[in-house]
Amino acid sequence: MNATVNILLFKSKTLADGSHPLMIRICKDNKKKYKSLGVSIQPQFWDFEKNKPRRNCPNKDAIQTLISAKLNEYTEQIIVYKSTDKNFTVASLADKIDSSQQATTVNELFKLSIDRLKIARRTGYALSVQQVYNSLLEYNQHLDIYFTDIDVVWLKQYELYLRSKELSDNTIAIRFRTLRAIYNIAVEEKIVKPEYYPFKNYKVSKLSRETPKRSITxxxxxxxxxxxxxxxxxxxxxxxxxxxxxxxxxxxxxxxxxxxxxxxxxxxxxxxxxxxxxxxxxxxxxxxxxxxxxxxxxxxxxxxxxxxxxxxxxxxxxxxxxxxxxxxxxxxxxxxxxxxxxxxxxxxxxxxxxxxxxxxxxxxxxxxxxxxxxxxxxxxxxxxxxxxxxxxxxxxxxx
CATH class of the missing domain: 1.10.443.10 (Intergrase catalytic core)
Structure with a gap:
């Protein structure tokens, strides 16, 4: 079933001033999800047949601009999912849009984590995180992406990139353990929802190889x-x-x-x-x-x-x-x-x-x-x- 996204004035909820919240409704697989646009309108200013503000609606142009922008945001994300043959639900679509509105990107959390480590005087580990940050920048060209963008496919491509650099298995494993640690911070700080966690399916443990003995008699x-x-x-x-x-x-x-x-x-x-x-x-x-x-x-x-x-x-x-x-x-x-x-x-x-x-x-x-x-x-x-x-x-x- 194709996903549909439309705008409606939510009559089921009436605010104290008699207005109703303006909502976006996502439908897919017989499931519905409603997301508020943060705007409420008096019912006399809404055309319920055409689902748009009437001509005499206060701030009509601004409201229409908000509606168009939000519909475009959801429509573009649906197109991305379809073009990559990636399945989604009404909940995951809504969460994707929500997460993309957060200020914290992969780039920002890496930099923040490095600063935190330096403040805690964990300089050695800060240098290790910096090294992984530089590696990811070289691989992806930029890190102005969100943690939901780092999925199993992305991780596999990064692994192939590291192998093309002829790095050892254990060095690659260290890079991935550090990336996983930063992703765990993102989950803990509610920057990304746990259901997007890619390391449930992408096992970092498979990258490690038993280290030869390093002892003498x-x-x-x-x-x-x-x-x-x-x-x-x-x-x-x-x-x-x-x-x-x-x-x-x-x-x-x-x-x-x-x-x-x-x-x-x-x-x-x-x-x-x-x-x-x-x-x-x-x-x-x-x-x-x-x-x-x-x-x-x-x-x-x-x-x-x-x-x-x-x-x-x-x-x-x-x-x-x-x-x-x-x-x-x-x-x-x-x-x-x-x-x-x-x-x-x-x-x-x-x-x-x-x-x-x-x-x-x-x-x-x-x-x-x-x-x-x-x-x-x-x-x-x-x-x-x-x-x-x-x-x-x-x-x-x-x-």
Whole structure:
């Protein structure tokens, strides 16, 4: 059944001044839906046979212009649905028109979300969202679209575009998880109705591929510790790798922000910047030696990653990116010289921390074998739930 849209004066409802609301009526598949135009008219000024204002109706021209504009809006949307062979109901048509009248576009919500993350000092995640925003702009040319425009077909086309750029499966999965997160915000803030949510049918999980293991053996760690060089930055890179390994697989960005205030009663206590989980770990003797080695009187940070010149969150984020890139470059060179089976990075230290404990017989309830994104929060929850003595005993297996 074809959809029809017409205007009528809704006699079933009479307002206090005796006027009736002007309504648009949508009919399709024996269903009807009425939407108010926000205007009411006295019955003597309406031609009920021709469904239009009479000549003597106050503001006749303005009312007729409003009616024509609204009818055109609905008619054009019906044509779009038909031309794309997309089915719709009277409710979905009305919702589509309503949603298109909202001020919040995909472009606006992305920018707002990035600003919110910066205010919350989640600079790293803000950069990730910015990267996806730039990717979407490149793909679609503009983002002055509404979330109802992002359907399964649109997502599949975006996936094909990313694959044409020869991006890895996991990189594509990260882009889609970020886009899905922004869409979830749109649903939560009632920018778009839940029934338009495209990720019920488009499964982001299918994009991910199992990440190869990123851990090495305890003997490999010992080989790294025995590595000798006069190159100052290579030594620094190895020391950061060791500190990560000894101190619970601490993330590089968390190392960068450590200050003297994070050392309390021979324990390292800090909140993870990514998950906000409070971490309390015993300071290993070798870790204390590394802290003492890099301690600077005029710098509150434990390691020389930040200085007094790095004041803003953006400056610090840029500095972290620059240093970790350089550190991983030298670690990779060390790993290649030692003949290690995988590229050596600070992240390998995180995985190796967990793997060595697991292979040493430590209960998986205390530390998970993997410290990837999918299990990192679970790992932190487990660590938080045990007494310090249990963690202290477990970490004796590291060296």
């Amino acid at each position: 305890k003997s490999d760690v010992e080989a790294i510790l025995s590595y000798r060089t006069e190159h100052e930055y290579t030594i620094f890179a190895i020391d950061l790798f060791l500190f990560t390994y000894l101190m619970g697989g601490i993330n590089f960005v968390d190392i960068a922000y450590l200050t003297r205030d994070n050392i309390i009663d021979d324990r390292l206590i800090y909140s993870r910047r990514k998950t906000s989980k409070l971490i309390k770990l015993p300071l290993q003797d070798k870790a204390i030696e590394l802290i003492d080695k890099y301690r600077q009187f005029d710098n509150p940070y434990l390691f020389p990653i930040f200085s007094k010149f790095h004041k803003t969150d953006q400056q610090k984020a840029n500095r972290v990116h620059k240093v970790i890139t350089k550190v991983n470059k030298y670690l990779k060179a060390v790993g290649e010289e030692l003949g290690l089976p995988i590229d050596l990075t600070t992240y390998v230290a995180r995985h190796t921390y967990a793997t060595v404990l697991k292979r040493s017989g430590v209960n998986t309830s205390i530390i998970s074998e993997s410290l990837g994104h999918s299990s990192e929060k679970v790992t932190q929850i487990y660590l938080d739930s045990f007494e310090n003595s249990q963690i202290d005993e477990a970490m004796k297996n590291l060296l």
